[in-house]
Amino acid sequence: MTKQEIVKYGDPTLRKVTSRVIKFDKSLRKLVEDLFETMYASDGVGLAAPQIGVSKRILVLDVDYPSKRYIDEQTKKETVAYTPLLLINPVLIHKEGQIISKEGCLSFPNVVIDVIRFKKIIVRYQDLLGKERKLAAEDDLLCRCIQHEIDHLDGKLFVDKTADETQMKRILQEAGLGDIVSPPSPVMIG
Numbered sequence: 560m561t562k563q564e565i566v567k568y569g570d571p572t573l574r575k576v577t578s579r580v581i582k583f584d585k586s587l588r589k590l591v592e593d594l595f596e597t598m599y600a601s602d603g604v605g606l607a608a609p610q611i612g613v614s615k616r617i618l619v620l621d622v623d624y625p626s627k628r629y630i631d632e633q634t635k636k637e638t639v640a641y642t643p644l645l646l647i648n649p650v651l652i653h654k655e656g657q658i659i660s661k662e663g664c665l666s667f668p669n670v671v672i673d674v675i676r677f678k679k680i681i682v683r684y685q686d687l688l689g690k691e692r693k694l695a696a697e698d699d700l701l702c703r704c705i706q707h708e709i710d711h712l713d714g715k716l717f718v719d720k721t722a723d724e725t726q727m728k729r730i731l732q733e734a735g736l737g738d739i740v741s742p743p744s745p746v747m748i749g
Contacts, residue, residue, distance in 0.1 A: 560596035563611040568667050568716070568736055570612075577607075577614045577712045580647050583689040587617075591645055591687060594619045603665045605704040607711035610666050618708035620644040622700045644694075646684040649709050652693070653681035659722045660703055666716075670734045673722040676703050 566572050580587060590613060598606035598619055608617040623642040656678025663671045679697040682705055686692055696702035707717055721727040731737065 560592040562600045563593050563597045565597065565601060565606075565665050566610050566612050570666075572609050572612050572614065573666060573711070573716060574714045575609065575614055576714045577609055577616045579616050580685070583647075583685075583687065587647075588687065590615070590617065591619065595621075595643055598665075601665050604700065605708045606665060607708045609711050609714075616648045616712050618646050618649065618705075618712065620646070620701070620704050620708065622704055645687060646682065646694075646705070646708075647686065647689075649682050649684040649705070649712070651677075651680055651706070651709060652683045653679070653695075655679045656698075658698060658703070662703065662707060662717050664707070664717050667718070667731075667736065668734070670730055670736065672718065672727045672730055674703075674707075674717050674720045675722050676706050676720065678702070680705060682709070 590608065594606050594608065594611065594617065597611055598604075598621065604622050605618065605620045608615045621641060621643045654677040658676055658678045659673050660676065661671050662674040679695070680702055681693060681695045683691065683693050694705075696705055710716065710720070718727055718731070
């Protein structure tokens, strides 16, 4: 496993739509290991392949990881647990409702903004062997994280889903990231 450099906002890789994974081989396993190593070393709970400069439809998550960025929503404490999750070629097949919550992104250091997401989702994806699977998530960090990382695979960023564009622009300016060049913010997602 090798920790990779995380691509930061402004890099064109973050705005590209990724390619489907077709070969489930050793090189894929190595990439997945590097994604997990990079996510954990960066104190993240999710990471998509484009964030390390690889244009493939792969994302990793671990919302139980004791990240300083997100504490357990139930107990409000950091809890030592590891439940790594890998989604290859993920597609949202069901989405409903709406929630607004705070999000950050490893490609936007020290930026946290209010983001609009679906409240309930079902995602279809493949595992490391290429077997198709489904996962449902509702109104929790897992639900929001899956959507955030799938957006990365589609060339979208969390700032595109801001609940408050004025707040977002101010926070980006304060973080030294300047103004954002993105599609208009949605009032409702759909």
